[in-house]
Amino acid sequence: MKKDIILAGVGGQGLLSIAAVIGEAALKSGLLIKQAEVHGMAQRGGVVQSHVRLSDKPIYSDLIKAGSADLILATEPLEALRYLTFLKEGGMVVANSVPFKNVDPYPGEEEIRARFETLPHHLLIDAIAIAKEAGSALCANMVVLGAGSPFVGIPDDALCAAIKQVFSGKDKKIIETNLKGFSLGREASLDATGTN
Amino acid sequence: MTTKLLLGDEALAQGALDAGLSGAYAYPGTPSTEITEYIQRSVRAENLDVHCRWSTNEKVALEEAIGMSYAGKRAMVSMKHVGLNVAADPFINAAIAGANGGLLVSVADDPSMHSSQNEQDSRLYTDLALVPCLEPSNQQEAYDAPAYAFDLSEQMNIPVLIRLTTRLAHSRSVVKLGQTRGKNKLAPPRDRNQYILLPTNARGSYLDLIARQPQLLAESEHSPFNRYEDGPDKTRGIIASGIGYNYVQEVYNGACTHPLLKISQYPIPVKQVQRLFAECEEVILFEEGYPYIEAKIRGLLGDRDATIRGRLDGTITRTGELNPDIVARALALPQSDGLTNPSILVPRPPALCPGCPHADTYRALNAAMDRFPQGRVFSDIGCYTLGALPPHEAIDTCIEMGASITMAKGASDAGLAPAVAVIGDSTFTHSGMTGLLDCVAEDAHVTIIILDNLTVAMTGGQESNATNRLAAICSGLGVSKEHIKTIIPLPKHHDENVRIIGEEIAYEGTSVIIAVRECVQTLRRHARKGGAK
Structure with a gap:
């Protein structure tokens, strides 16, 4: 088993929580992991990305090679496209469709959608709407993780257990909302990829 | 056996705690901040009453650590690379005074300037101070380094610099924890002149520091952090330091066909370098940061030596951090380019938060x-x-x-x-x-x-x-x-x-x-x- 995953988003969207959940789940599943992330100045509303590498064999590099990522998982559509050089042939791109427009000019949404349409394996979901359905727009990151979960290579119950672990210091209600967001995101993903 | 998923910074912190740390001193600075934050959150640190409050700047942090070392206890000071400029005065003079309790100076460099105004390489400071340096390749070595370095510091009466770079500092991996040991007892130096660097004392201490250099080199030659891995194809030899070693292992999938010298402890293990040059037709170097080892090997007259390849002859980009693609390209290994990024991409620079x-x-x-x-x-x-x-x-x-x-x-x-x-x-x-x-x-x-x-x-x-x-x-x-x-x-x-x-x-x-x-x-x-x- 070997999965190289690029996580992409904007500072403040909870990308590092996604990374923490995958890391925790991988650890509990007996997998080896390397997970590189960005801290500091770059986090202030700027681009945030993380390289997550899972394997049952030793992993050497903390960074993913160009053209070798199995999955790009993004909390923002433009940010998903920023890392296409990392995607391997046949790789999957799962992204939140709702743009985060803190730059001007921001590219047209039609253009972004058109670029996604050229990708053989992709899934755009409205993670904000689904998160609100789960109880709070703040769990959009867990919706995105849920939508990407069929491609992560870790059983979903391990990911759910990891969500409980990572958010263990929070209110019960917050944990439930995040679990609900994850499961709605996963359902949306299975529905979409099942009917494709 | 206990395992933990830790950032390189956190592994270093856990390693120091398990190795009998009494005091952590630091001023925050990316990518070093998480070392001290981890100790501040640590239950073990709290139970053992390890000092871990932030200091006002890196100079005072290092001086406080020197004071703890003076009192006989193990101290670690952490900072980002430019912080060592602020702390350069105590750093270089502490080397002359020596270390009583083990004294570690952990510095996180930031090649590619992710969050910094330059990409200076802290290894150069070890030449000024004449102190040994450890440069862990991965999170496990970051955990193992403090115990080893405390021993080295106490046995050789010298501060030890531990150098991390951004990618290791901020990348998580599974780390196996080792044995823990207790803190040192209070034991100020018996020689009251040791820490009085009046010229008359300092001259003697400096001669003594110089006299210890051959032994520091011998430690490097036999260090578990340095390793000569032989390979059948001698058309090329590879020197990879710190995290550069991982990228070489990655592009060869753990089975490098060339002799590979991993360097994670300095002074540079000269005998191993000599062996590599004696056995191989050319040598290529992968260093995260400045071409520090490369420049020393080339010397003043070696700039045209075609058997040495690295950042100075343009084989590898002169600036910025390494990655597996740069390493694969330099070794002429097959690469995949992935898809092309769309032209509609716009940069998204950091900005002040809403309401700031x-x-x-x-x-x-x-x-x-x-x-x-x-x-x-x-x-x-x-x-x-x-x-x-x-x-x-x-x-x-x-x-x-x-x-x-x-x-x-x-x-x-x-x-x-x-x-x-x-x-x-x-x-x-x-x-x-x-x-x-x-x-x-x-x-x-x-x-x-x-x-x-x-x-x-x-x-x-x-x-x-x-x-x-x-x-x-x-x-x-x-x-x-x-x-x-x-x-x-x-x-x-x-x-x-x-x-x-x-x-x-x-x-x-x-x-x-x-x-x-x-x-x-x-x-x-x-x-x-x-x-x-």
């Missing part, structure tokens, strides 16, 4: 400066450096910690008026106070705005030693009471703030305006904590 107090201060400052088009604003290091970017474009300089007040004074000395300095609360106590004293001593025409958001914000909201002390510090340094003003940077106070800033800029002496409002990030965190109670 600095933004309101900059709006007021810009409005006040409209009356003084010939004026300049000298800024400093922190979130507020982002005031250089649109829509604020409020500042003219940013060089290093503390340079706002001092540069403003120098420019004012030259006749530039008005000269305004903008500096954060923690940066002010880090290295702004001494410059303010110079301003006061000459009553220089400098207007200093201290942006007091009650925290060290850029690095994630650490406690600032400046909090609730700024007005008293300025007054104590001699700024007249009438010219220490406090404003609250909020849109509703905009007109009043513009007026106050304008008045103080017009005043032809030293004045300080303290703009106080809590960082929105820490405010949110505090509100959440308050709500949970």
